Amino acid sequence: NNLFGTIEQDAKRRDFSINSLYYNPANGHLIDFNDALSDFHKRQIRSLIPLSYTFSEDPVRMIRALKYQVTTGFKLKYDVKKAIRKNAAMIGTCSTSRLTEEVSKILASGSSCEIFEKLRKYGLLAFILPCWAQYASIGAVSDSLKALDSKIREAVKEGRSIAKEEQIYAFIKPLLVFDSSQDMTPDELFHEAFRQTKILISPMTPPNYELEKAVDMVLQDIGIKRTRARKSAEARAPKKKPNTMGRKSAANEELSVVPAKKHKKRRKKNPKSGKIILPQEPKTLAEEHDL
Structure with missing residues (x-):
């Protein structure tokens, strides 16, 4: 309204x-x-x-x-x-969706470190990112955000943009912890890092495929690469719908390309006269289905 x-x-x-x-x-x-x-x-x-x-x-x-x-x-x-x-x-x-959007804008602003510090100072950060806020004042977190801000400002000057997963990577990297005493496969390490990430950024809900890429970047920093990482992230990425404006629908196109299945004519004998009867070709799809 x-x-x-x-x-x-x-x-x-x-x-x-x-x-x-x-x-x-x-x-x-x-x-x-x-x-x-x-x-x-x-x-x-x-x-x-x-x-x-x-x-x-x-x-x-x-x-x-x-x-x-x-x-x-x-x-x-x-x-x-x-x-x-x-x-x-x-x-x-x-709403969670609105706060997620605001956090995303902050990360992409080129001033994320200062903005998050202001949010912490005025008491808002604890309500926006309850878990992450507990570690916001750690030096490694500030350094990571400052590096991201510098990278974004440089990209803006060059007319480029920094991918969302790179922004999330800088946001979570200093706070993910791996237990070296546990013998874990790359996939197990990924799932553990992904679990920690979801807790850190809760209740924010960015797309999972962006989180997966960010977590894979963290793992690559410690020399771990999943064989299915790329395929998994791409599978979750949103697919663009084909533009059918001014054309036949996808269903009609498929029907126009795939030839209709031909039915073999079966000869039947009339039990009374003994003559062979040839079946008529179906006139409609419904008749063809009935046959």
Whole structure:
């Protein structure tokens, strides 16, 4: 039930002032209904929606505020900081799918280390990633995320992108533990690492084929390679549906390519006259089936 209105009404519904500017391509002017330019000059992030209910109405706005703070270098107004700390637990009421999407965006941002640190500082991370949050302050975790951020920023400059499994790999690699005293096959090691990964990122639900590839990358770092790794991950990857727009359906195409099965004519004798009777060709698929 989207509400459509004027550009000014839309601007008033934005979460933060720095996200409410409009650009007129006809004359190159910026349109500002919320005194957002003043906030840009002050380098501050101000909520347009009353803080008494903005974060309870949509808790993901707290994540957005901290992401803006990191990516712009602006400061949060004191009342925004206070409201985030007060409503931090509300982030746990968001759907798993939405939080999974937000974590994915953070990993791909090129500033994941700083953003996760802000989420931890304001008390949100424990509700988003309860298990992973316990180890977020470990040096190896920070180093891995910083390396990922550097890699992503470099890729952006070159017009490339970093695969999702590489991002997850950097996220989980420092925290997977293998017991060297146990004699395990590559497949057994994979299943153990996959189990640990699911616990670490719970309740996030990224596609399993991305997790499998990430786990295989971790195993390759310690010299272990599964023979079925590639086939298993590819089998889980989403397949593109064939485009049948403007053509016959796949079923019709199959019928048009595969020739109809020919039935041998069987000669029958009329028990009374003794004459041989040739069966008639079926006229429809139903008749053919009955024969």
